[in-house]
Amino acid sequence: MSSRHNNTVVTTLQHHIMDEQRVHRPDASGEFSSVLSGITFATKIIADQVRRAGLMNILGSTGQTNIQGEVVQKLDMIANETILACLGYRDNVGIMVSEEEDEPHIIKELDERSKYIVLFDPLDGSSNIDVNVSIGTIFSILQRRSDGTDGRVMDHILQPGYNQVAAGYVIYSSSTVLAYTTGHGVHMFTLDPSIGAFLLSKENISMPVSGKTYSVNEAYKSQFPDGVQEYLDWTKTKEAGYSLRYIGSLVADFHRTLLKGGVFLYPPTQKTPEGKLRLMYEANPLAFLAEQAGGVATDGRQRILDIVPTALHERTPLVIGSKDETDRVSSFWKG
Ligand code: AHM
Ligand code: MG
Numbered sequence: 044m045s046s047r048h049n050n051t052v053v054t055t056l057q058h059h060i061m062d063e064q065r066v067h068r069p070d071a072s073g074e075f076s077s078v079l080s081g082i083t084f085a086t087k088i089i090a091d092q093v094r095r096a097g098l099m100n101i102l103g104s105t106g107q108t109n110i111q112g113e114v115v116q117k118l119d120m121i122a123n124e125t126i127l128a129c130l131g132y133r134d135n136v137g138i139m140v141s142e143e144e145d146e147p148h149i150i151k152e153l154d155e156r157s158k159y160i161v162l163f164d165p166l167d168g169s170s171n172i173d174v175n176v177s178i179g180t181i182f183s184i185l186q187r188r189s190d191g192t193d194g195r196v197m198d199h200i201l202q203p204g205y206n207q208v209a210a211g212y213v214i215y216s217s218s219t220v221l222a223y224t225t226g227h228g229v230h231m232f233t234l235d236p237s238i239g240a241f242l243l244s245k246e247n248i249s250m251p252v253s254g255k256t257y258s259v260n261e262a263y264k265s266q267f268p269d270g271v272q273e274y275l276d277w278t279k280t281k282e283a284g285y286s287l288r289y290i291g292s293l294v295a296d297f298h299r300t301l302l303k304g305g306v307f308l309y310p311p312t313q314k315t316p317e318g319k320l321r322l323m324y325e326a327n328p329l330a331f332l333a334e335q336a337g338g339v340a341t342d343g344r345q346r347i348l349d350i351v352p353t354a355l356h357e358r359t360p361l362v363i364g365s366k367d368e369t370d371r372v373s374s375f376w377k378g
Contacts, residue, residue: 055232055240056221056232056240056241056242056243057076057240060080061076067225067227074134074158075159075184077135078130079184079209081136082126082211083221085125085128086180086219086221087219087241089125089180090234091236118166118172119165119166119169119172122180123143125165126180127141131150134151135157136150136151136159136160137151137158138161139162140162140200141165141324142325147196153199154187160185160186161182161183162182162184162185162324163182163324165180167179168290168292176290176295177215177298178214179213179214179293179295180215180294182324182328183210183324184209185202185206200323201352201354203350203352204323204326204328204330204331204349204350208226209225210327210331210332211328211332212298212329212332213294218233219233220244221241222301224335228247231245232244248302250301250302250338250364252366252367253366253368254304254364254368255284256300256303257287258287258296258300258305258306258307258308260289261289266314267311268310268378269376270375270376271372274371274372288305293307297329300364301338304365304368305368306371306372308363309360310343311343317357317358318361319358322357325361326359326361326363330347330348331348337366338365338366338369339365339366340361340363341362341373341378343373343376343377344378345378347359347361
């Protein structure tokens with residue numbers, strides 16, 4: 044469903060989700076669209092808060108309280124509470140899992156009505172907030188399992204990434220952009236702040252098959268496995284001719300890799316032998332998007348989406364990006 048404006052077709056995210064449901068899930072009840080629209084509503088509020096972040100510091104008299112005497116909260120806590128508030132009252136969401144909280148939020152008993160489990164990193168890359176660098180929200184949606192759980196909450200949550208029914212991210216940057224997939228391609232929307240709507244900007248995105256950009260925190264090189272170090276040495280040879288781009292904000296580094304190609308790596312280090320990034324709400328959703336766009340995501344050993352999680356906040360090494368570039372990393376490092 045789209046509108047025509049000056050001979051240009053304008054499609055809102057809401058309409059896009061409804062159209063997708065009509066084509067791919069004609070029997071759908073609309074509950075799933077309602078979960079997605081809850082998330083997008085929250086991200087509009089977060090985008091507004093991110094834009095005001097600098098002002099909040101100015102308005103806060105001591106750094107502790109703002110001009111109304113309210114406590115100035117950290118933006119990542121605001122983002123967390125915003126998502127919980129926007130999704131918590133929806134009948135169809137049973138459980139929410141946030142990077143900011145140790146335990147899952149059990150909102151309702153999982154049943155036919157409240158069958159969705161939403162996992163999210165409310166504000167990824169938050170160390171970049173104070174320096175005006177892009178940050179983002181990442182989300183993953185699972186459905187409760189229909190068998191073999193005896194009602195155990197963790198069994199419903201700890202599902203491999205290939206079970207995701209949707210995933211996406213929002214990047215708060217020069218513009219606010221949302222990318223999502225439900226397993227039928229990756230679609231991108233740009234927020235028009237004047238009307239408060241996400242408008243379709245790119246449909247069925249393909250990640251370039253190759254791209255001579257690698258993205259890694261190379262300061263840790265001496266701590267990386269030998270194969271990764273050899274790969275990084277190779278990127279600097281004349282024949283390779285690569286460029287390095289590293290923002291230190293996963294959503295921003297992934298967004299660039301999705302559109303321009305290349306590879307992002309966060310390998311194991313001596314300090315973080317399991318990797319730093321979280322499987323369930325960072326690696327899994329981005330891996331789903333990468334694969335839907337024709338890219339690849341592994342932990343060096345296996346496909347990210349095949350990993351069976353054993354803990355809520357489990358970490359994983361991550362190699363994600365263009366097919367040729369991730370293959371190249373694998374030819375040096377087997378994980
Ligand atoms: P966060 O979820 O606490 O923000 O940490 C995750 C971030 C990612 O956005 C980014 O890719 C990575 O940490 C950067 O880590 P480092 O500073 O070690 O390079
Ligand atoms: Mg994060």
